[in-house]
Amino acid sequence: MTTLDKESLGKQIISAIESVVGPPPAALHEPSFHGNEWHYLKECLDSTYVSSVGNFVNQFEHHLIEITGAKYAVAMVNGTAALHIALLLANVRPNYEVLIPALTFVATANAVSYCGAIPHFVDSESESFGINAAKLRSYLKENTIIDCGQCVNKRSQRVIKALVPMHVFGHPCNLNELLEISKDFKIALIEDAAESLGSQFNGQHTGTFGVMSAFSFNGNKTVTTGGGGALLTNNYKLARLAKHLSTTAKLPHQWEYKHDSVAFNYRMPNLNAALGCAQLENLQELLNFKRKLAITYEKAFSKIEGCTFKTEKNGCKSNYWLQTILLNSASYRLRNEVLKETNEYGFTTRPVWNLLSSLKHFKNMPKMDLSGAMELEKRIINIPSSPKLIKIKDA
Numbered sequence: 204m205t206t207l208d209k210e211s212l213g214k215q216i217i218s219a220i221e222s223v224v225g226p227p228p229a230a231l232h233e234p235s236f237h238g239n240e241w242h243y244l245k246e247c248l249d250s251t252y253v254s255s256v257g258n259f260v261n262q263f264e265h266h267l268i269e270i271t272g273a274k275y276a277v278a279m280v281n282g283t284a285a286l287h288i289a290l291l292l293a294n295v296r297p298n299y300e301v302l303i304p305a306l307t308f309v310a311t312a313n314a315v316s317y318c319g320a321i322p323h324f325v326d327s328e329s330e331s332f333g334i335n336a337a338k339l340r341s342y343l344k345e346n347t348i349i350d351c352g353q354c355v356n357k358r359s360q361r362v363i364k365a366l367v368p369m370h371v372f373g374h375p376c377n378l379n380e381l382l383e384i385s386k387d388f389k390i391a392l393i394e395d396a397a398e399s400l401g402s403q404f405n406g407q408h409t410g411t412f413g414v415m416s417a418f419s420f421n422g423n424k425t426v427t428t429g430g431g432g433a434l435l436t437n438n439y440k441l442a443r444l445a446k447h448l449s450t451t452a453k454l455p456h457q458w459e460y461k462h463d464s465v466a467f468n469y470r471m472p473n474l475n476a477a478l479g480c481a482q483l484e485n486l487q488e489l490l491n492f493k494r495k496l497a498i499t500y501e502k503a504f505s506k507i508e509g510c511t512f513k514t515e516k517n518g519c520k521s522n523y524w525l526q527t528i529l530l531n532s533a534s535y536r537l538r539n540e541v542l543k544e545t546n547e548y549g550f551t552t553r554p555v556w557n558l559l560s561s562l563k564h565f566k567n568m569p570k571m572d573l574s575g576a577m578e579l580e581k582r583i584i585n586i587p588s589s590p591k592l593i594k595i596k597d598a
């Protein structure tokens with residue numbers, strides 16, 4: 204008799220989670236405010252500079268530069284806005300195509316669509332959950348030509364302008380290989396690093412490999428500003444333009460309202476940045492808690508036959524944003540049952556996003572064979588991941 208016959212997989216998973224985080228309830232991911240949050244928010248209110256001009260915004264950008272090693276950071280209202288600006292600055296124009304994984308949050312595809320461009324869905328690998336680079340390379344070899352220095356999709360005749368890998372749940376994707384592809388096929392690499400603050404690839408922070416990258420500080424991310432995002436780049440000109448485009452393209456002048464293009468009101472308010480400054484001061488502590496949670500989960504799940512806990516790859520450091528278990532092929536069919544049992548018990552668990560290529564408004568977009576992503580869609584379950592879960596138990 205195997206363990207699967209003895210007790211439902213859902214019950215075994217519940218026991219494993221409970222052995223790590225204690226009795227229910229446990230949310231999927233809750234923010235922690237135990238630093239200078241109240242203090243900085245009060246300081247911000249007292250200053251009256253609550254909107255898009257203020258010291259906290261500059262300080263927040265400075266923090267981000269220190270943490271990531273990027274040369275420039277431009278804070279914005281959210282991660283989607285940062286991606287939108289990054290794509291515009293990479294010259295993504297109407298009817299161009301942008302390669303993105305089918306297995307990502309919908310914001311990646313939305314930002315492409317805001318530019319009038321077309322998301323072109325590519326496959327993912329189980330090792331990193333990110334784009335399958337080897338498969339992408341052979342796909343591009345077969346389906347594109349380089350014409351006047353631009354990559355052209357032979358089937359649609361459209362220019363493929365950018366490649367946007369995403370570091371799923373904080374696990375860095377295969378950046379070395381994707382950078383090579385970006386060079387060989389003349390496609391700009393823009394990282395959707397929304398989920399990967401604190402994650403490293405070969406000792407270098409994610410979001411510093413591409414021409415530009417976007418981070419998110421939404422309430423459910425590792426560090427939050429309520430809502431917020433940032434565009435990071437090492438290119439001075441792009442950083443200047445990103446700030447310009449996100450602040451209505453206003454030309455500096457003592458009193459005149461002159462703007463040199465249609466632009467956006469995407470700047471992060473000072474109030475949100477105040478929260479962010481306090482959060483970033485505690486980033487290392489949050490990452491330590493999440494790593495400890497992952498190590499403890501890994502041990503607890505090693506006793507269960509039907510699934511494995513996802514750990515970071517060699518050479519990579521994950522921030523373990525959302526902790527993940529993978530169902531084995533024998534237990535794929537139990538996914539919904541497991542989700543139902545765990546959620547009813549009070550442990551919030553979630554499947555991965557539905558593949559974007561399956562949404563009705565993206566159904567007719569170009570795509571390659573997505574068998575890797577389809578398999579991951581059946582296997583992934585996120586389990587309670589808040590940093591405080593491990594702290595409470597150890598306290």
Ligand SMILES: *Cc1c(COP(=O)(O)O)cnc(C)c1O
Binds near residue numbers: 283307311369398419
């Ligand atoms: C959270 C997230 C975003 C967008 O961030 P917002 O700040 O919510 O706009 C983009 N891409 C991915 C992969 C995300 O997880």
